[in-house]
Amino acid sequence: MYAKAVQHNVVNTKTEILTKKFLVSESFIKTFDEEEIMRKPANMIAAASAVAVLLGSMTLLPTSSALADDDLVKEGKKVAEDRKKGNCFGCHAYEGASMAGNIGPPLVAMKARFPDKQKLYDQIWDATKANPNSMMPPFGKHEILSDKEVKAITEWVYTL
Secondary structure, three states, X not given: OHHHHHHHHHHHHHHHHHHHHHHHHHHHHHHHHHHHHHHHHHHHHHHHHHHHHHHHHHHHHHHHHHHHHHHHHHHHXXXXXXXXXXXXXXXXXXXXXOOOOOOOOOOOOHHHHOOOHHHHHXXXXXXXXXXXXXXXXXXOOOOOOOHHHHHHHHHHHXXX
């Protein structure tokens, strides 16, 4: 009987230890849940505010400049296809050009070819600066096109 009692006590002791651990764990979970419940509204408000700020900065500001850029792109295409101004299709092939030339490189993947838009502008302004043997006329340097027209063509070419 003594052995059974000791064994029973051991089982009870193990059960008590397990029960105490469970209660400790359960109280920790309850405490954690209570803190989380208290923090949740503050975190939700902070997250919602951050999202609102990001959406506001990403959608409101570019919309007005996108409209301006759209007009500039249209103006650039108009100047580029004007035979008395840019006449780009006389030398370059690009999407939508009929009877395009093949003297200059095709105007495709321009963002990949000119990651820096300023370099593309400089190329249109004065191609001989980067390559003295270039056949491309220095449109800006020789005042064939105004600064505004070169900027417009740059915006248009950058969309190709």
